[in-house]
Amino acid sequence: MAIDEILDEHEQSRRVQDWLRRNGLGLVGGVALGLAAVYGWRWWQDHQVQEDMRAADAYQQAVDEVVSRGVAAAPRVKALPEGTYRTLASLVLARAQVEAGQRDAALGTLRGAMPASGPLREIVELRVARLLLDGGKIEQALSTVRGDSAAVEELRGDARVAQGRRDDAREAYRRALAKAEVGSPQRGLIELKYTQVGGVPATPPSP
Numbered sequence: 001m002a003i004d005e006i007l008d009e010h011e012q013s014r015r016v017q018d019w020l021r022r023n024g025l026g027l028v029g030g031v032a033l034g035l036a037a038v039y040g041w042r043w044w045q046d047h048q049v050q051e052d053m054r055a056a057d058a059y060q061q062a063v064d065e066v067v068s069r070g071v072a073a074a075p076r077v078k079a080l081p082e083g084t085y086r087t088l089a090s091l092v093l094a095r096a097q098v099e100a101g102q103r104d105a106a107l108g109t110l111r112g113a114m115p116a117s118g119p120l121r122e123i124v125e126l127r128v129a130r131l132l133l134d135g136g137k138i139e140q141a142l143s144t145v146r147g148d149s150a151a152v153e154e155l156r157g158d159a160r161v162a163q164g165r166r167d168d169a170r171e172a173y174r175r176a177l178a179k180a181e182v183g184s185p186q187r188g189l190i191e192l193k194y195t196q197v198g199g200v201p202a203t204p205p206s207p
Contacts, residue, residue, distance in 0.1 A: 059085035
């Protein structure tokens with residue numbers, strides 16, 4: 001090997017050593033931070049899984065208590081943390097309260113578990129609106145629901161029937177039929193209501 005090559009290798013080695021002296025601690029620290037981030041993220045994921053499992057267990061215990069004790073399980077349901085599980089358990093409790101003749105309590109349960117958004121919100125809104133409609137509070141029921149799903153339009157039709165407004169009811173049921181899934185039990189019921197207010201359901205196309 002030529003002397004120039006030996007000197008070049010020596011110079012390169014010295015430069016590497018100098019760079020490590022200047023940056024070695026930072027390099028080690030960066031690696032340590034990276035490892036800490038990875039393990040921290042894994043810990044957080046494991047923690048979330050454990051929290052979800054605890055929440056699911058608490059929900060199941062609350063529902064089991066509603067099934068076994070009925071409305072007496074209300075404190076157990078209301079003690080659940082806010083979130084999806086509490087909303088689902090509240091739907092079960094509200095049904096038990098309605099069956100026990102506690103309509104106002106059921107309304108309070110549902111309103112207290114109303115999600116800010118998402119598909120569960122429409123379900124809770126519809127339950128509240130149904131209770132209001134059954135109690136003769138038609139305008140309150142109509143103002144509770146939003147959107148234009150088949151279930152919402154069906155409720156609007158039911159409300160207009162209760163008001164004696166057959167034309168408006170027929171139009172609401174027509175919109176509901178346009179949204180309802182073909183062949184579903186819900187569609188069959190809407191078609192029946194539509195017919196009762198003078199509507200003529202469209203004949204499905206031949207196969």
